[in-house]
Amino acid sequence: xxxxxxxxxxxxxxxxxxxxxxxxxxxxxxxxxxxxxxxxxxxxxxxxxxxxxxxxxxxxxxxxxxxxxxxxxxxxxxxxxxxxxxxxxxxxxxxxxxxxxxxxxxxxxxx
Amino acid sequence: xxxxxxxxxxxxxxxxxxxxxxxxxxxxxxxxxxxxxxxxxxxxxxxxxxxxxxxxxxxxxxxxxxxxxxxxxxxxxxxxxxxxxxxxxxxxxxxxxxxxxxxxxxxxxxxxxxxxxxxxxxxxxxxxxxxxxxxxxxxxxxxxxxxxxxxxxxxxxxxxxxxxxxxxxxxxxxxxxxxxxxxxxxxxxxxxxxxxxxxxxxxxxxxxxxxxxxxxxxxxxxxxxxxxxxxxxxxxxxxxxxxxxxxxxxxxxxxxxxxxxxxxxxxxxxxxxxxxxxxxxxxxxxxxxxxxxxxxxxxxxxxxxxxxxxxxxxxxxxxxxxxxxxxxxxxxxxxxxxxxxxxxxxxxxxxxxxxxxxxxxxxxxxxxxxxxxxxxxxxxxxxxxxxxxxxxxxxxxxxxxxxxxxxxxxxxxxxxxxxxxxxxxxxxxxxxxxxxxxxxxxxxxxxxxxxxxxxxxxxxxxxxxxxxxxxxxxxxxxxxxxxxxxxxxxxxxxxxxxxxxxxxxxxxxxxxxxxxxxxxxxxxxxxxxxxxxxxxxxxxxxxxxxxxxxxxxxxxxxxxxxxxxxxxxxxx
Numbered sequence: 001x002x003x004x005x006x007x008x009x010x011x012x013x014x015x016x017x018x019x020x021x022x023x024x025x026x027x028x029x030x031x032x033x034x035x036x037x038x039x040x041x042x043x044x045x046x047x048x049x050x051x052x053x054x055x056x057x058x059x060x061x062x063x064x065x066x067x068x069x070x071x072x073x074x075x076x077x078x079x080x081x082x083x084x085x086x087x088x089x090x091x092x093x094x095x096x097x098x099x100x101x102x103x104x105x106x107x108x109x110x111x
Numbered sequence: 112x113x114x115x116x117x118x119x120x121x122x123x124x125x126x127x128x129x130x131x132x133x134x135x136x137x138x139x140x141x142x143x144x145x146x147x148x149x150x151x152x153x154x155x156x157x158x159x160x161x162x163x164x165x166x167x168x169x170x171x172x173x174x175x176x177x178x179x180x181x182x183x184x185x186x187x188x189x190x191x192x193x194x195x196x197x198x199x200x201x202x203x204x205x206x207x208x209x210x211x212x213x214x215x216x217x218x219x220x221x222x223x224x225x226x227x228x229x230x231x232x233x234x235x236x237x238x239x240x241x242x243x244x245x246x247x248x249x250x251x252x253x254x255x256x257x258x259x260x261x262x263x264x265x266x267x268x269x270x271x272x273x274x275x276x277x278x279x280x281x282x283x284x285x286x287x288x289x290x291x292x293x294x295x296x297x298x299x300x301x302x303x304x305x306x307x308x309x310x311x312x313x314x315x316x317x318x319x320x321x322x323x324x325x326x327x328x329x330x331x332x333x334x335x336x337x338x339x340x341x342x343x344x345x346x347x348x349x350x351x352x353x354x355x356x357x358x359x360x361x362x363x364x365x366x367x368x369x370x371x372x373x374x375x376x377x378x379x380x381x382x383x384x385x386x387x388x389x390x391x392x393x394x395x396x397x398x399x400x401x402x403x404x405x406x407x408x409x410x411x412x413x414x415x416x417x418x419x420x421x422x423x424x425x426x427x428x429x430x431x432x433x434x435x436x437x438x439x440x441x442x443x444x445x446x447x448x449x450x451x452x453x454x455x456x457x458x459x460x461x462x463x464x465x466x467x468x469x470x471x472x473x474x475x476x477x478x479x480x481x482x483x484x485x486x487x488x489x490x491x492x493x494x495x496x497x498x499x500x501x502x503x504x505x506x507x508x509x510x511x512x513x514x515x516x517x518x519x520x521x522x523x524x525x526x527x528x529x530x531x532x533x534x535x536x537x538x539x540x541x542x543x544x545x546x547x548x549x550x551x552x553x554x555x556x557x558x559x560x561x562x563x564x565x566x567x568x569x570x571x572x573x574x575x576x577x578x579x580x581x582x583x584x585x586x587x588x589x590x591x592x593x594x595x596x597x598x599x600x601x602x603x604x605x606x607x608x609x610x611x612x613x614x615x616x617x618x619x620x621x622x623x624x625x626x627x628x629x630x631x632x633x634x635x636x637x638x639x640x641x642x643x644x645x646x647x648x649x650x651x652x653x654x655x656x657x658x659x660x661x662x663x664x665x666x667x668x669x670x671x672x673x674x675x676x677x678x679x680x681x682x683x
Contacts, residue, residue, distance in 0.1 A: 038184075042253070045183040046235065052178040052260030057334035076591075078664050 166292020166547075167255050168276055169321030171269060173330040174542065180269055180283070180375075182255040182276075182320075186238030187231040192220050195248040205229065205249065208240045231274060232256040255292075257283075263372035265333050267388040268326075268364075268487065268540060271375040280386055282324065282540065285488045289322040289544050289552075322552060325543040327363035332356055335661045336368040340636075343654045344370040347619075347641035353390050353519045354658065359527040359624060359633040361557035362536030364485070365662075391483075391490040394516035395618045395637070398602030399453045399584075399647070401512030403622075404525055405461055406450050407572045408473035411564040414464045417447040417571055421457045428456045431503035435459055435511070447575045451583030453599060455511045462510025467498040470506065476563045477525040478535065479517055485538045486555075493517045512602060519635050522622055526598070527633035529576070530624035533569040535560040572596075577627050588621055588652035590660045592670030596630075597623020597655065599647035604640070617645035621652040625659050631668055632659060 053059070064070040142150065171180040188209065195201055198220035199213075206213040209230045219227045230237075231254065238251055257272045270281020278287030295318040336354040344352040356366040373385045387393070409415040423441025427434055437454050449457035462470050474480070480495025494516030496505070501514075508514040520538060528535040537558040544553040564572075576596035579585045584599040600620040606613035620637045624630040636651040636658070644650065663670075 042184045045181065048178060049181060049183055049258045049260045052181075053262075055177070056261045056264065057331050058261070058264065058338070061334070061338075072661070073664065 165255065165276060165294045166318035166320040168257060168272065168292055169290040169547075170323040171282065171290075171326065172323070173326050173328050173333075175329065176325070177330045179261055179265060179326070179330065180257060180259050183258050184253040185232050185235055185256040186241070186251045187254045188229045188233065188238075188241060189250050189252065190220050190227050190229050191225055191248045191250070192222050192227060193225050195220055201246055201249060204244055204246060205241075208237055208244070209233065259375045261330065262376065263374045264330060264337065265328060265367070266373050266375045267369040267386065267390070268328065268367050269375060270386070270488075271378055281388065281487065282326075285486055286324055286541065286544075289324065292321045293319040320547045323545045323547075324541050325545070326540055327358075327361075327365065327542045328367070328540060329365050331665055332662050333366040333368065335665070336366040336658055337370070337372065339654050339658045339661075340368045340370045341372070343636075343638055343650065347638055347643065347650050349638045349642070349650070350640040351389060352639060353393075353635070353637040354654070355390055355519055355523045355635050356658070356662065357523055357527050357538060357633045359530035359536070359630045362524070362527070362538045363542065363557065364538055364540045365632070367540070388487065388489060389519070391485065391487060391518050391520045394491060394493045394518055395639070396513055396515065396602040396604070397517050397522055397620065398512040398600040398618070399455075399458075400522060400526075400598045400600035400620055400622050401515065401517075402450055402453065402458045402510070403529065403572065403576060403598045404473065404477045405458055405465070405470070405510045406446070406575065407529060407564050407568055408470065409446075409461045409465055410571055411473075411568045412465060412469055415446045415461060417445065417575060419446040420444070421446055421449050421454075421460065423449065423454050424456050426456070428459070430459060430507045433504055435507060447578055450575050450598075451578040453579075453584045458510045459507035462506050465510075467501060467506055470509065471495075471498050473563070474509070474515070476535075476561065477528065478521050478560075479515060479525070483518075483520055483524050483538050485520060486541050490520070491518060493521055512600060519637050522620075523633055523635040526622045526624065526635070527630075528563055529569050529572045530596070530630035530633050531569075532566045533564040534562050573627050576623065580623070584646075584648040585621060585623070585652045587648055588623060588655040588659075590625060590656050590663070593625050593659070593663060593668075594627035595623055595625045595655075595659065596627040597621055597652075599652060601645060601647045616640050619645050619647040619650035621647050621655045623655060625663065626668065631666065632662060634658065 167182040170178060172178050192198065198217050202213045202217035202220055205216050211230060216229060219229060241251055255276060259266065259269060268281055270279065270283040272278050272283045276291060278284040278290060283290065336356055340352045340354050352370040354366065354368040355364065357364055367390050369389050371385065373381055378386070420443055422443050423437060425442060426437040426440040435455050437456050439452065441452060441454050474495055480493055482490045482492055505514050524535065524538055537560050539555055542555050543551060546552055573596045576598055577594055579598055580589050580595045585597050588595055588597050602618045603612040604616040604618060605611070606616065618637060618639050619641055620635065622635040624633040634655055636654045638650045641650045
């Protein structure tokens, strides 16, 4: 009985020590992951700035005209096609509608 | 028995032990009780690191979510002069990386301070090179830097923020309370090697970023406006230019372009003159564009009808001892024709027929002499004197767009009212404010300011203003396939040296809307001090056409003939 009690006591001490060590180990792991998260977020932001700069209308127009030799559509070259039964659109898509559409497309990408 | 001397030695030994223990006890009390607070704090300073975090400044995007301004973490370099052995050597190493002169850096590093900034918010690549150098006494911290990825696009509206992240100009200033991130101080635990373990209270560490703004502006429309304005200003060798594109039914600003442009990423060498948003901070005498509002008032008050016959006095009329001229020797004509030909004399007569009080009432109603209350900083009232301060010629002058100072924004808002059936809308540029999780905090809806004229008057004015473009002074604003309504304006500027109207300095403008039957765009184009021909119909109207044509194409607005094609297809 006495031996069992001593062994249980020793085991408890070991569990306690193991738990303390593990807490410290997990602490380091959390810190590493947090640093990784910060670095990834920083990279994401830098890429987003780059993406925004590369998709600037001014740059796209420059590439289109100077590199690809495209020209803006001239008078009479743009034709809006309205399918039978569809009224010609005369209003801007409301901001809310555009936002919802964007969210849907982002949602689809995630899926 | 122990002899006497041996007993003495025992006492000595006991005394020594007592002394030893007393010293230990005293030291213990000193450390654990008397100096406890001070030492605990010292230990905390070694084990803990206090770091101040500031949440990232909120993002600004256009109506389709395209990013116009955002924060990115970039390195900032500091030095600890007190720990440097050879500041000159360190400065020599740093100089090529930071691209700052070595002697400048050395001067900073020789200061008797424990912390100096050497360069803030540098490029990430420079930061990487510095880390490779691993110089003692030189450190790198990350700070949020504001980036405007589209460069000069919309710069006058966006404004910019300062080195410490505070909004200084434009939207950055107006919405600073929303945009700036939360500042929070966090305590980090460090182990014996100085590594951060984890903070006390994990939830506390991430400061909340600022709120994000969504604008009513469309970056493509803004680009078209800026491109065409730059071309016009360069071509006419003008001093500056402004274009505002507004949605008449809501007051939403789709584009606000000012030339010359500036890049908000590089503002150090610029003066306020360059970043001032002239669309709402500068006033000008509008000249003939004002006749549209005077005519609307006359129609509303039934002082005139479109077919009223008016006499142009053969191009010359004396009012209050001064002579008013028209550009042509105009005789009898209808009121509509007089507006289309932009007759000063008929405008003066119309003003006089309305009388001081009514004219003043309508000018105020159209928003002149007061701010539009757009959500941008720096807007001015313009200049509209009260009738008691008017001179003998004022009634005639104001009716022709002289003796009155307006901002481009006031003028486009007034004309957008005619496009919107006589109802004035409040102009605005921010449509939504969202928190970092995308939750909507504030949604700005279009806001009616007041009805100024009846729908009938607005319709009649549209017909008259369409005539300006088909038969009058604004033919160069015509967009094939669309009905355009608008008015030209050419105003002499006041020469600051003489105080009289200059014969060489003009402001050419065109303000109008399209498609006239169901307006999608109201737009003003102003070219300030063009060289050579300065008529609004020559310098500004073509810009209206070019911007209007591209924007309508972009928005997919059907041309008159396109609708016919679609209907014809349906019949088959």
